[in-house]
Every structure is written in structure tokens, then in C-alpha cells.
Amino acid sequence: MVTLLKSPKSMHLPIIDMHCDMLSYLCVVPGANPYSKDDIACAIPWLISGGVRMQVMAIYTDVRPESMKLASRQAAIFSKLLKENPVDLAFANQTFLSDWNKQNQVGIIASVENAAGLGNESASWQEIYAQLDSIIAQVGKLAYISLTHHTENRFGGGNYTDGIGLKVDGKKLLDYIAGKQIPIDLSHTSDLLAEGILNHIDTQKLDIPVIASHSNFRSIWNHRRNLTDEFAKEIINRNGIVGVNFLRAFLDTDVPERLFEHILHGFKVGAEKNICFGADFFYTKNFGDPSRIPFYFPLAENAGKYNSILESLESDLSENQLKGLAFENALNFYQNLWS
Numbered sequence: 159m160v161t162l163l164k165s166p167k168s169m170h171l172p173i174i175d176m177h178c179d180m181l182s183y184l185c186v187v188p189g190a191n192p193y194s195k196d197d198i199a200c201a202i203p204w205l206i207s208g209g210v211r212m213q214v215m216a217i218y219t220d221v222r223p224e225s226m227k228l229a230s231r232q233a234a235i236f237s238k239l240l241k242e243n244p245v246d247l248a249f250a251n252q253t254f255l256s257d258w259n260k261q262n263q264v265g266i267i268a269s270v271e272n273a274a275g276l277g278n279e280s281a282s283w284q285e286i287y288a289q290l291d292s293i294i295a296q297v298g299k300l301a302y303i304s305l306t307h308h309t310e311n312r313f314g315g316g317n318y319t320d321g322i323g324l325k326v327d328g329k330k331l332l333d334y335i336a337g338k339q340i341p342i343d344l345s346h347t348s349d350l351l352a353e354g355i356l357n358h359i360d361t362q363k364l365d366i367p368v369i370a371s372h373s374n375f376r377s378i379w380n381h382r383r384n385l386t387d388e389f390a391k392e393i394i395n396r397n398g399i400v401g402v403n404f405l406r407a408f409l410d411t412d413v414p415e416r417l418f419e420h421i422l423h424g425f426k427v428g429a430e431k432n433i434c435f436g437a438d439f440f441y442t443k444n445f446g447d448p449s450r451i452p453f454y455f456p457l458a459e460n461a462g463k464y465n466s467i468l469e470s471l472e473s474d475l476s477e478n479q480l481k482g483l484a485f486e487n488a489l490n491f492y493q494n495l496w497s
């Protein structure tokens with residue numbers, strides 16, 4: 159019998175993923191369990207089987223009066239998750255990253271998706287600063303902060319609020335996070351907010367790295383959640399990273415293989431050292447909009463799929479490019495940031 163051996167180029171590469179919503183799932187869904195593979199596509203068993211070595215877990219809230227309380231609860235859930243699962247999980251800090259090749263656990267690190275979690279619409283600045291400091295104290299380190307989500311808040315305009323840019327409070331928050339080794343995320347900004355953030359960083363000479371944690375490319379699929387080439391190039395020029403999103407709505411609602419085109423487009427616009435994964439797995443069972451089902455195509459339906467996605471790209475990308483995409487670009491970014 160002849161056994162055909164597959165090219166081992168990308169087999170079993172370790173993975174860094176820049177975005178999932180495990181924490182809000184554990185916070186709001188009754189009976190939620192981080193090991194439930196049926197409930198959430200980034201459940202710990204999926205992360206382990208997919209070879210994920212670093213997973214960013216977002217502290218997500220929408221804009222509402224209780225947003226700060228919800229964010230604090232998720233920060234506590236993050237540290238509890240680490241404490242209760244020491245065999246499977248580790249804290250993805252700079253020590254973890256510097257011993258990268260020795261790691262065999264899933265490194266996790268928190269981020270803030272929507273600064274409503276730092277300050278609701280009526281919070282004082284004293285409360286906002288205290289909330290950010292207390293979240294950092296709880297989770298150890300933040301992989302990034304996104305000022306908005308889909309809607310508008312006191313800091314600026316989200317993806318679906320065209321024409322609303324960076325507000326005075328947004329500037330003030332940027333001034334506060336400058337120099338704290340916390341990247342700002344453009345994945346949930348309106349275009350005008352992205353522009354405002356970049357301009358404010360430049361005119362005030364703020365030390366704030368810029369990334370897009372979970373966004374695709376608008377020139378491949380025209381959606382407001384995706385980046386224009388112009389913003390992608392801004393991130394690349396600032397040595398940031400761009401995490402490719404697996405959600406069907408942001409890839410192409412009908413063509414699964416468009417995922418590969420988004421990735422290859424990233425290389426085409428110059429993101430060879432910047433592109434990474436930002437799959438965006440979340441709890442989908444309480445989601446109102448039926449047109450979003452299925453949320454993911456089978457080829458990218460859970461965190462076990464990264465290496466098969468890399469295999470599909472073997473004829474288009476070199477070994478080093480695949481490594482960059484799998485983990486090296488994001489690893490270099492955080493090693494530089496935190497060293």
C-alpha cells in the first residue's frame with residue numbers, strides 16, 4: 159500500500175489569535191462553560207486541538223449604564239479562568255512570549271473591546287482612570303483597547319455610525335493610555351474615528367501602537383467592519399498587526415474560500431510582517447439576526463481549523479510567510495512592545 163505523505167510545511171504551527179469573546183460568553187450566558195465545544199467555537203478543547211499558543215480574550219460590553227460593571231466582571235472572570243485551569247492555560251505575558259518555543263499551554267491575555275467598559279456615558283474622569291487601572295490590575299496586561307463597538311459612545315463613532323469621529327473624551331482617553339504599552343484597535347471604529355485617532359496620535363506625538371485585531375479588507379468584501387487599503391497601510395507603516403476575521407458576514411456571505419483572498423490581499427498590500435489571525439469566535443446562540451446563520455463557514459468554524467487553513471495556503475505562501483501569519487508577526491509585535 160502506498161501512503162501519500164502531505165507536505166509538512168505548515169503542519170502543527172503554533173497559533174496566535176487576536177480576538178475571541180470567551181469572557182462575555184462566561185459573563186452573560188447562564189451555565190456557560192469554557193470547555194463546552196458545542197457552545198463556543200473557541201472553547202478550550204478547540205484552542206488546544208488547534209495548536210493555539212496565545213489567545214486574546216476581549217472584555218466586551220455594549221454602550222449601556224452597566225457597561226463598567228460588566229467589564230469589571232469579565233476582568234474577574236479572566237483571572238479566575240487562569241487560576242482554575244493551570245494545566246491548560248497560562249498568562250501570555252512577556253515571560254511567556256520570551257520562552258515561546260517551550261510553551262505547551264494556551265497563553266491567554268485580555269483586551270478591551272469598547273471603552274464603554276472603561277467609562278459609561280456619565281462616568282467622571284476620576285472613575286474612568288480608576289476603572290482602567292483596576293482592570294489592568296486584575297488582568298495583568300491588556301493586548302489592546304478599542305474605543306468603540308458598532309455604535310457611538312462618548313469617545314467616538316463605531317463601525318455603523320458613519321460621520322462620527324474622535325470626540326474630546328476619545329482624545330483624553332488616548333492621552334491617558336499613551337506610553338502604557340497598550341495598542342489602540344481600529345477594528346470597531348467608523349472611518350472618521352480611525353482617521354481622528356491616527357491624526358491625534360500624530361499631532362500629539364503619542365506613543366500608541368495601532369492595530370486592527372479582527373478585521374478583513376474592504377477591497378475584497380465591501381463591509382464597514384473591514385479595513386480600507388488606506389487604513390491597512392497606515393497600520394502596516396506603523397508596524398502594527400492586522401488579524402484576519404473568520405465571520406462569514408465579513409468574508410463574503412456565499413464564498414468560503416474568500417477567506418484565502420482576504421489573507422492574500424493582506425500580503426499584496428504589504429502586510430507580510432503584519433498579518434495574523436483574529437478569528438472572532440463568540441457565543442452565537444442568543445444572536446437576534448437570522449441572516450447571520452451560519453456565522454462561520456465549515457472551513458473556519460472553530461479554533462481547531464487554523465492549521466488546515468494554513469495548509470490550504472501552502473501553494474500561495476512560502477514557509478516563512480505561513481509562519482508569520484500563524485504566530486510570528488503577532489509574536490514579534492508583542493515582544494517588541496513589551497520588552
Ligand SMILES: [Zn+2]
Nearest residue numbers: 271346372438
Ligand atoms: Zn468585535
